[in-house]
Structures are given as structure tokens and as C-alpha cells.
Amino acid sequence: MYETKEMPSGGYRYIPSVFQYSGGVSAMSGHVLQRVQFSKPLPMDRGFEKIREYLISIDRPLQAFCACELRSPAPFTEDEFRRFNEIYAGTLSDWGILKDESNPVARANVCPDFDKPKEPSFYAFTHTLELPNTGPTFVISGSGEVPEGKGSSQDHIVARNDISAKGLLEKAEWVLSEMERRMSAFSPGLG
Numbered sequence: 001m002y003e004t005k006e007m008p009s010g011g012y013r014y015i016p017s018v019f020q021y022s023g024g025v026s027a028m029s030g031h032v033l034q035r036v037q038f039s040k041p042l043p044m045d046r047g048f049e050k051i052r053e054y055l056i057s058i059d060r061p062l063q064a065f066c067a068c069e070l071r072s073p074a075p076f077t078e079d080e081f082r083r084f085n086e087i088y089a090g091t092l093s094d095w096g097i098l099k100d101e102s103n104p105v106a107r108a109n110v111c112p113d114f115d116k117p118k119e120p121s122f123y124a125f126t127h128t129l130e131l132p133n134t135g136p137t138f139v140i141s142g143s144g145e146v147p148e149g150k151g152s153s154q155d156h157i158v159a160r161n162d163i164s165a166k167g168l169l170e171k172a173e174w175v176l177s178e179m180e181r182r183m184s185a186f187s188p189g190l191g
Helices: 044-057 078-094 165-186
Strands: 005-007 012-014 024-027 031-043 065-071 106-110 121-130 138-140
Touching (some): 031 044, 044 078
Antiparallel strands (some): 024 138
């Protein structure tokens, strides 16, 4: 089972994972997660600007930014992914979100077959709101088909390129088990 850490200035807990993202986030007591979807994907710099403006407009600290959904035109090479994450993490650091190399923000990055963006873009984001007496809200993230923290993800994908019934079953069992482990970190009854 995963342990969680708190991000009190943002009002959420998170599952520590890799430098790029956390394994998921859950609203702390007195808070709820709120998802906001853009009308169209926004390039990263413009997306961060809009997220900042929005959080300020609803009187929430920048640290309330706790999850994002990205769209990219194609999968990154390892070097492109590293460079992208350095820029992404720079903004999180400027916002006071990164703590000692620990990234609390949950993240998903999809490379769609249709309507591909020209560059990595924000599709949606999640933030916390202060709201008493609410049930648990959470977002799970990370690379579900790769055990975290093993270096190059390409080298550790479960049943990589195996589309046989056996390969798909192995991948499905791994992903479902991993998602259950992550959910159970936020509430034992969820996993």
C-alpha cells in the first residue's frame, strides 16, 4: 500500500511517485476537488497563465492546483520528456508547489489520434476548493502500465507491444491492481 503526504497549502494529500507527477491526489478534510476543462486545449505557457488567473479569480492559492490533463502531438523521446518536465516543473516550483524534488501534482498525458495539438497543451486541470462536509474526492494518475521509479519507462512497460490475449490480460491485471493500490492509499475501502 502507498503512503500519502500532505500539501496543506493546497488542501490535498498525494501519493509520492516520480519527479514528473504524483500517483494521485485526494482532497483533505474541508476541501473538495474541482475539475475545469478548457473549451480547447491551450499550449502549456498559455494554459499555466489561464490556470493562474482562474485560481486568483476564485481566491484560491496557486498551490490549490493539484492535477492536470495534457494532450501532446506524439509520444516524447526520453530526452524530450526530460526537457518538457524541466520546464513544467519550473512553473510548479515558481508557484511553491514542488517540495524537495517531490511533485504532488497528479498528471495524465494523452497523445490523441484525432485533433492533435501542435504542441503539448492543457486539456483540463483540477484544483481544490474549501467545502466542509463533503465526501472523499480524488484523482489517480501516473503511468499505470509501468512500475514507478524504475528508470526508463520504455524498458519496464508491462507486456510491452504484446497484443495477444495473454499479453493484454497481463497488462489489464497489472493496471487494475495498480489503480486499486493507489485508490486504497486515500481510503482503504476504495481499493
